[in-house]
């Protein structure tokens with residue numbers, strides 16, 4: 418891998434040097450961003466492949482450019498694997514990423530101004546689930562639900578009440594900062610009670626769904642979106658799945674409605690990732706992600722750190738720092754200084770601002786890809802705790818930094834030349 422980037426450095430010293438530095442950063446830090454992962458070497462190879470050279474607007478066998486024989490094969494394969502892995506009726510693998518995928522769904526089945534029920538960002542949702550600064554919140558009339566004030570879990574009765582009151586055309590579930598299982602079936606039933614389309618954005622948990630470790634939104638949900646680079650461990654991209662009745666509208670909304678040429682190198686990498694996710698080793702890996710998150714969460718709780726909803730069922734832990742004399746922003750910074758990478762995050766009913774919220778969000782997918790297990794989770798929990806306690810003590814932080822490097826060395830990342 419180093420050699421690969423050293424070659425770039427010979428021709429373009431500036432870019433080559435940045436790539437080498439980023440490689441070292443990834444190799445020598447503990448990556449706990451809940452939406453990130455480390456892809457396999459084959460996914461990486463395909464992402465950097467010659468398919469980046471090709472234009473192929475349209476869909477397999479219906480392209481606007483010649484020369485797409487092999488591009489058709491790769492896209493058809495990705496579609497076939499996605500259908501099989503999740504049990505979906507129709508699949509579109511062209512969305513550039515999760516945000517465009519969501520907007521493409523809204524534009525496929527709704528009119529501007531229509532009402533959508535979605536989870537608020539500061540309660541665990543996503544920008545594209547109706548935040549006022551996002552296109553979704555400007556173009557559609559979003560009504561937002563959140564989590565219960567006491568349990569910090571989704572309150573399905575609240576969703577039912579809001580659905581009955583506002584009669585949305587679409588009910589959206591899925592989250593970016595919610596650590597519990599989501600009852601997609603219950604939400605689908607509510608949607609049908611009020612005549613709404615049901616939609617699930619399963620981006621964070623799609624790997625766990627593929628591994629049958631989280632209740633699946635298939636086959637009943639009308640439309641499902643996912644990014645491919647989180648627990649699914651693929652390249653940066655997205656997929657839209659839908660029932661056959663929405664297929665034409667969805668495909669039209671993606672191309673030509675929103676996008677131009679698909680990123681074929683990404684499609685190839687998605688096909689590889691879907692192939693990997695169908696293997697029994699992926700289920701074992703996904704089980705370990707959950708075991709690691711559970712262990713890390715319990716270790717932090719033991720140290721008196723508050724965890725939103727009291728624990729986790731998935732890959733994600735939302736840490737509430739309000740009793741720790743440190744804000745989310747300060748914690749993110751102190752942890753980055755010692756080589757542990759997290760993101761500051763709002764906690765439900767946060768009194769602080771999104772720029773300096775009360776929490777941090779932690780995920781275990783990336784470190785599980787490196788091979789770390791419970792024994793490392795105990796050490797990492799202690800390193801997080803020590804850092805939070807000693808945020809201004811440079812000597813202690815220098816020592817913790819050495820411990821982080823030691824763990825990283827034991828779990829090498831991208832040592833092979835690709």
Ligand code: DSN
Nearest residue numbers: 451452515543593594
């Ligand atoms: N940015 C992603 C996340 O961190 O959850 C969602 O798109």
